[in-house]
Amino acid sequence: MDITTTIPTVGAETARASLVARVENLTKSYGAHGARVDALREVTLGIRRGEFTAIMGPSGSGKSTLMHIMAGLDSSSSGRVWLGDTEIGGLGDEQLTLLRRRRIGFVFQAFNLVPTLDVEGNLLLPFELDGRTPSAREREWIDELETVLGLDPRLTHRPHELSGGQQQRVAIARALVTRPELVFADEPTGNLDSRTGREVLQVLQTATRSYGQSIAMVTHDPIAASFADRVVFLADGRVVADRTQMDASEIASFMLSIEQVA
Numbered sequence: 001m002d003i004t005t006t007i008p009t010v011g012a013e014t015a016r017a018s019l020v021a022r023v024e025n026l027t028k029s030y031g032a033h034g035a036r037v038d039a040l041r042e043v044t045l046g047i048r049r050g051e052f053t054a055i056m057g058p059s060g061s062g063k064s065t066l067m068h069i070m071a072g073l074d075s076s077s078s079g080r081v082w083l084g085d086t087e088i089g090g091l092g093d094e095q096l097t098l099l100r101r102r103r104i105g106f107v108f109q110a111f112n113l114v115p116t117l118d119v120e121g122n123l124l125l126p127f128e129l130d131g132r133t134p135s136a137r138e139r140e141w142i143d144e145l146e147t148v149l150g151l152d153p154r155l156t157h158r159p160h161e162l163s164g165g166q167q168q169r170v171a172i173a174r175a176l177v178t179r180p181e182l183v184f185a186d187e188p189t190g191n192l193d194s195r196t197g198r199e200v201l202q203v204l205q206t207a208t209r210s211y212g213q214s215i216a217m218v219t220h221d222p223i224a225a226s227f228a229d230r231v232v233f234l235a236d237g238r239v240v241a242d243r244t245q246m247d248a249s250e251i252a253s254f255m256l257s258i259e260q261v262a
C-alpha cells in the first residue's frame, strides 16, 4: 500500500467533513467591459461545523454577495459551492428552494416576520411552508426555544406589538426551529440599539455553544464580530485574513488597516 498517498487523502476528507459549507475559487462579476465590478475574486473558504463565524469587511467588499451565493440565493460567475456534500451549483430552482427551506436558516437585519401572524404562527411558518406539522420531538424543541429566548409570554402577540429585540429573537427562533445545518445572519443587529444588539448576539452565541448550531454572520460591526468564534475578513472581493476569537478593538484596528489599503 502506498501510505504516502493514503494519509493525506484521509486527512483532507476529515477536514472537509468538519465543514458545513465551503466555496472554492468563487468569483462573481456584475456588468460587462468598462462597467464590470468584480464583487468576489477567487474566494476559497470553508465554514466550520458548530462554529459561529463572522464575515467582516468594509462596505462593498463582497460580504453580501458571498452570503447570497453560499445560501443559494444568487449564482456565481465561476467556482464551486457546497452545503455539506451537496454541490449547490448543480441544483435547479426547485431543489434550491427545498435546500434553503430545509437545510438553511436566515436571520435578516429587518427581522422579516410576517406581520399578520402572531409569534407562534411565525415560528411554525417553516413547517407550514414545507407542508407539514412539527413532529413531537420538533414540538419539544420549539417549546425549548420559546422558553430559552424568553418568548413564552409573547406567543399570541403580533410583530408590531414587540420591541425590535423581541422581534429579532422571534426571527432567530424561527431560523432555528428546523435545526438547519447552517444559519446565515445578515447584519442581525443593524436595526437594534447597542444593548439590545448585544443581547441578540449572546443568543446567537448560545445557539452555537449550547446547541452546536453552525452560524455564518455578515457584519461590518467589530462588536458584533467579537461574539464570533472566528472572523473572516474580506476586502475588495478577497479573503484577506481568517482569525479566531478576536476582541472588538483588535477587529476595529484590523478593519481600519484594510480600509486604509483599499
Ligand SMILES: Nc1ncnc2c1ncn2[C@@H]1O[C@H](COP(=O)(O)OP(=O)(O)OP(=O)(O)O)[C@@H](O)[C@H]1O
Binding pocket: 030, 031, 037, 038, 039, 057, 058, 059, 060, 061, 062, 063, 064, 065, 066, 220
Ligand atoms: N446587483 C448588482 N449589480 C452591480 N453591482 C453589484 C450588485 N450587487 C453588488 N454589486 C457590487 O458588488 C460589490 C460587492 O457588493 P456587496 O453588496 O457584496 O458588498 P458588502 O460587503 O455586502 O457591502 P455592504 O456592507 O455595503 O452591504 C460592490 O462593489 C457592489 O457595488
